[in-house]
Amino acid sequence: MIRDDDNELVVDGPTTFPVDRRDFLKLTSTGLLVLMAVDPAHGLQETARPQTGRQGAPTDVNAYLHIGADNRVTCFVGKVELGQGSMTSLAQLLAEEIDVPLTSVDIVMGDTDVCPWDMGTFGSLSIRSFGPILRDAGAEARAVLLLLASERLQVPIDKLVMKAGVISVAGDATKKVTYGQLTDGKRIERKLEQKATVKPVKAFTVVGSPAPRRDAIEKVTGSAKYAGDIVPPGGALHARILRPPAHGATMTSVDTSAAEKVPGVRVIKDGDMVAVLHEHRDEADMALALVKAQFTRNDPPVDNATIFDHLVKNAPKGQQAAAGGDVAGFAAGGAQMFEATYLDSYMAHAPMETHSAVAVVENGKVTVWAGTQTPFPVKNQIMGALRLPADKVRVITPFVGGGFGGKSASRQAVEAARLALLTGKPVRVVFGRDEEFFYDTFRPASVMKIKSAIDAAGVISLWDYQVYAAGERGAAHFYDIANHRTMVYGGWSGAGTAGYHPFAIGPWRAPGANTNAFGRESHIDVMAAKAGMDPVAFRLKNLKDPRMIRTLTAAAKTFGWTPKAAQSGRGVGVACGIDAGTYVTLMTEVAVDKATGHVQVKRVVCAQDQGVVVNREGSLQQVEGCITMGLGYTFSEEIRFKGGEVLDKNFDTYALPRFSWVPKIETVLIDAPDIAAAGCGEPAIVPMGAVVANAIYDAVGARVTQLPMTPARVKRAMGRG
């Protein structure tokens, strides 16, 4: 079950899109299409205007796969490859269900003309949510193939054996037919009497086995194409667009005369857009620098220091995310009471590939190659912005150079399409790093206020949690607490909170959950320390959830955790989280330089229960990526701003994690074959801030309550700031 909060779509346009089946049929007409259970209502539907509401995934299996006469299986998915490896793991799922070797499966991703509708690639949903849909499609195709083979070979289905794309008669391997032969030359429409069943996990041979990444050779040889690398016939003009100095600023005058004199430059002024175009990027840059423009600023009276008061004072109406017992009437009695506030800062996604797109107009149809997490919603945005019907816009997603939630919004694709229409030439828009920071949909700054109590035995008796601006994901605790309440004011999507933030905010890898885990797990440790209890023992005492207990004990075993109350001086810490259906416990050991406040993470152990593991190496990569990326929000990443002006413009002031920061990482994937595959791309990043905060406290007795935990904040917490 996917909660709404897992949906990381940035809603800045209509999100529906009619599945256009005509082009799909055209594309596959040379091979064979196994047609089953076609719903005519979905069949050839096409409208010029996006509908309201959200389009679901197609129910017709033909949308997901195609079996060629050459016995190759092509898998069509609306997901995109951002580096998370789903190009490989999704192909594994289909190969498994349809009983072909993984090497016989080709995969086409994120192309709105040929792939089935998809909301976007986010929320660790590719495997846990889309995976079952793809498996169902594979199972259905497999059942139809058996039916066809039974007719062809004149043998009952239960006497047939399926292996590696060949169906043969049990006991007589000479009687056989390949999938390609069955589907050869004709379109076959077949409807199953009953829903096909997917394979049980214990029958898996492809899923769960090592599989080489399909993008590997291209990525190490430089031939992998990202959106900005696409060269249409005749080339494309680089477009550089004039940007305001601050969010909320409006242009009052512009003088492009100097830029127009640069040889080969074309200047476009269209409404609020001023762009210079040139065949060479660097010459377009020079021309843009010659454009003189005046803006009227309209900055909100906030900056990165005062934002927290603003977020609390101007909070939208709260939503109760969880509650139990009696919080309002809680009588302290002999309980120890705790009250604390935790802060998180605005953070950037900072993918290495800036937002990029190339747009071409041909016969009135716009094709846009875009680095995006949401090709279908982007198609809708282009249709809306340029008033084009669905059959006149195609979005193709090549390899994406990292997203982390930041490429759910993709204004560069709309800009490239708009400029291609205006100029009649292919246009390339590749954001500069300053534009990437300026237009990022930041992880929101936020405030958590927590009141709690423990009784004499170390049992948590009260948990009153209020979170401002981070959102609901990961806000509710998972401890066994008699009296509790979780109130959520505003969310990371920014929906319905115009003016609350000085710029756009949006989903940042496990949106909200990192922030909420920082507050919750820091505060749990504050109580454990006060109770004089070991933080692992304290958690176990207050937990009933067996999956969480299992990750906690597995982490402790691998880490070699020896119980001791903080501050022990060892610099060890623990923190837990649940995200994307996955349970995770992190343990760490840090060294704190008391003179400088610099913290070095020496070791991190991650124990993760993500249900069935589809691709073990891929999962390990994701966990390592989470822990490494998490070092950034833990120690250095924070957007500095004044009003609507984003002061961080490049990596000189906005510091990303580096090689020298990275600890030894050990990952335990808990064997859970009885639990459906859950998300893997996000959970392990969730407790990173908290686990380090707890280890810093254990090392030096200083409780840092604001992310990122810069050396200055660590020193301040030690009373030396």
Place this chain on the structure above:
Amino acid sequence: MRTVAFTLNGKPTRLTVDENRMLLWVLRDDLGLTGTKFGCGATLCGACTVLVNNEAVRSCATPMKTVDGKKILTIEGLAADGKLHPLQDAFIKQLAFQCGFCTPGMILGAYAFLLENPKPTRAQIVEHMDDHLCRCGAHVRIVSAVETAAAAMKGGAR
């Protein structure tokens, strides 16, 4: 405008260009070699790293006038005779990439380093690679891949 002549991935190349233009954009826009990536435009990330006379440079800040008469190696030229370089091989085997956008710069940065120091310690690799950014967090695997490649190269560049 002037004529700049250099060897590009082993091939003699001659171009008439504005000598102040940066190598990164000449490679990408004029020569169609898009394996060299734009990441920051300010020598801060390493995605545009290429070799000029066997030294790693940030091509986003390397004017064309400085490469005249020199030997340039980009990621497209590393695999020789259709055979992957041991570094490329090790990056694949160790799964030392995710989105892959920093990978060409990482591999070439490591290649230049191994030319200088064919038998580095792990700590030396970390120190040398520290000014290359990767956002996906492939760092531990990249270090292992460079170690593996160094061992496979047995002290030689190829």
